[in-house]
Amino acid sequence: MSSSPFPSGLERKSTSKPAEISVRINVNGQEHRLAIAPWTTLLDVLRDHLDLTGTKKGCDHGQCGACTVLVDGRRIVSCLTLGVITDGAKVTTVEGLATDGALHPVQQAFIDHDAFQCGYCTPGQICSSVALITEGKATTADEIRELMSGNICRCGAYTNIVAAIQQAMASMDGKP
Amino acid sequence: MIDFDYARASDIPDAIRQIAADPNAKLIAGGTNLVDLMKYGVVNPTRVIDITHLPLNTLKETASGGLRIGALMPNSDLAYHPLIEERYPLVSSAILAGASQQLRNMASTGGNLMQRTRCFYFYDIATPCNKRVPGSGCSAINGINRINAILGTSEACIATHPSDLCIALAALDATVLVVGPTGERTIAFNDFHRLPGDTPQIDTNLAPDEIIVAIELPPKGFAENYSYLKIRDRLSYAFALVSVAAAMEIERGRIRDVRLALGGVAHKPWRKVEAETALRGEAPERKAFTRAADILLQDAKGYAHNAFKIGLARRAIERTLTQAANGTPQIQAIKKIR
Numbered sequence: 443m444s445s446s447p448f449p450s451g452l453e454r455k456s457t458s459k460p461a462e463i464s465v466r467i468n469v470n471g472q473e474h475r476l477a478i479a480p481w482t483t484l485l486d487v488l489r490d491h492l493d494l495t496g497t498k499k500g501c502d503h504g505q506c507g508a509c510t511v512l513v514d515g516r517r518i519v520s521c522l523t524l525g526v527i528t529d530g531a532k533v534t535t536v537e538g539l540a541t542d543g544a545l546h547p548v549q550q551a552f553i554d555h556d557a558f559q560c561g562y563c564t565p566g567q568i569c570s571s572v573a574l575i576t577e578g579k580a581t582t583a584d585e586i587r588e589l590m591s592g593n594i595c596r597c598g599a600y601t602n603i604v605a606a607i608q609q610a611m612a613s614m615d616g617k618p
Numbered sequence: 619m620i621d622f623d624y625a626r627a628s629d630i631p632d633a634i635r636q637i638a639a640d641p642n643a644k645l646i647a648g649g650t651n652l653v654d655l656m657k658y659g660v661v662n663p664t665r666v667i668d669i670t671h672l673p674l675n676t677l678k679e680t681a682s683g684g685l686r687i688g689a690l691m692p693n694s695d696l697a698y699h700p701l702i703e704e705r706y707p708l709v710s711s712a713i714l715a716g717a718s719q720q721l722r723n724m725a726s727t728g729g730n731l732m733q734r735t736r737c738f739y740f741y742d743i744a745t746p747c748n749k750r751v752p753g754s755g756c757s758a759i760n761g762i763n764r765i766n767a768i769l770g771t772s773e774a775c776i777a778t779h780p781s782d783l784c785i786a787l788a789a790l791d792a793t794v795l796v797v798g799p800t801g802e803r804t805i806a807f808n809d810f811h812r813l814p815g816d817t818p819q820i821d822t823n824l825a826p827d828e829i830i831v832a833i834e835l836p837p838k839g840f841a842e843n844y845s846y847l848k849i850r851d852r853l854s855y856a857f858a859l860v861s862v863a864a865a866m867e868i869e870r871g872r873i874r875d876v877r878l879a880l881g882g883v884a885h886k887p888w889r890k891v892e893a894e895t896a897l898r899g900e901a902p903e904r905k906a907f908t909r910a911a912d913i914l915l916q917d918a919k920g921y922a923h924n925a926f927k928i929g930l931a932r933r934a935i936e937r938t939l940t941q942a943a944n945g946t947p948q949i950q951a952i953k954k955i956r
């Protein structure tokens with residue numbers, strides 16, 4: 443009998459360890475050269491290889507949005523993104539939003555509106571909101587709610603999150 | 619996720635060569651479904667072939683007046699493309715009814731067609747599932763089957779196809795352009811996905827050594843009278859219990875042409891030509907819509923927890939056809955059903 447943890451037919455055919463792959467990723471304006479395993483997600487690259495722990499691991503299956511970051515300006519979930527695929531990309535995490543010590547308008551708006559309780563989903567909410575505003579597809583509260591539906595807040599701060607986004611949207615005028 | 623090798627395809631022939639050479643390899647584009655399945659141990663490729671660098675992310679008009687959508691175009695770019703919004707708003711609406719903006723930014727058009735089912739048992743490697751391990755049995759038939767299929771099922775599998783985009787593409791008679799070792803061929807959209815039969819492990823008629831390069835939309839986009847209505851357990855970011863894509867052309871108070879496809883109810887987007895034939899020439903009214911719904915759902919069969927889908931689908935069909943006829947399509951950001 444096989445001791446494989448996988449159902450029959452799904453066992454790995456080889457047991458040799460695949461080689462690590464060299465990637466170049468720009469995170470928050472800083473170039474990084476890393477050697478990573480093919481299965482290392484961008485989320486694990488950020489947290490475990492670069493010590494950028496602002497980006498949070500929630501469900502790890504693309505369902506909660508806590509790991510949302512911007513890749514080449516677009517919001518994505520870093521838990522379902524293989525690090526090797528982001529070779530050459532520009533990544534922005536919550537740590538990269540403030541400039542010259544001044545909070546990003548979205549960060550300031552989240553504080554102004556008390557748009558969180560425990561704060562675990564907040565980095566993802568903020569990155570997602572920044573992209574939402576740059577995308578320019580949401581103007582009404584209904585549209586904000588729909589286009590933020592990929593970010594779950596189990597404390598239920600949704601009402602204040604929408605208010606924060608509306609404030610930031612007004613002050614940013616569509617600019618990142 | 620278990621260990622796998624990573625390779626990058628340099629061009630389309632290289633991608634075909636690599637996938638043909640290794641039956642345990644998988645292509646990766648957006649990765650939103652594949653990476654998730656690998657994390658659960660449902661799919662365990664020994665090698666992942668990265669096709670994200672192939673030049674397949676453009677949208678072009680075809681000689682016949684339709685559109686050719688590159689397989690790597692992200693779902694979000696497709697939904698917001700001016701030509702799609704203007705000429706094929708059903709496609710745009712269906713995409714925006716699915717997933718989240720983050721996932722739509724990642725997910726590719728071709729990959730959307732290749733999504734596996736969301737049947738709970740398929741994802742749970744501790745349970746038997748004929749789709750995951752052929753011959754092991756179906757846990758859903760006598761298990762928790764609220765989300766499962768009511769049409770086209772078999773003794774082996776009652777899984778549903780999860781895509782929203784595909785329901786619109788099926789309704790619009792799109793075609794899938796694929797390339798394999800012997801060249802290019804086209805697959806009519808309704809022939810692309812399969813019913814489970816006794817081989818539920820095979821979701822599509824794409825050969826293992828072929829890749830999707832484009833989706834083609836015919837000229838007719840039904841931009842005036844269409845609607846995509848998705849009914850689910852929460853208001854956003856959930857898979858369909860039932861969804862309906864409806865499109866029609868009305869001339870002098872009569873239905874001249876019509877399309878009707880269902881999602882969330884079968885192993886593939888569900889269309890039945892007879893239901894559409896019954897509507898042609900009729901006045902766009904409730905009575906005709908009910909008859910079309912009856913024809914479409916004629917062979918529906920409920921299981922312990924999903925029989926409610928039959929009545930739900932009937933009402934959703936009537937409502938979506940009404941929305942299409944009135945020119946008041948469901949707006950995905952507004953949850954009130956008009």
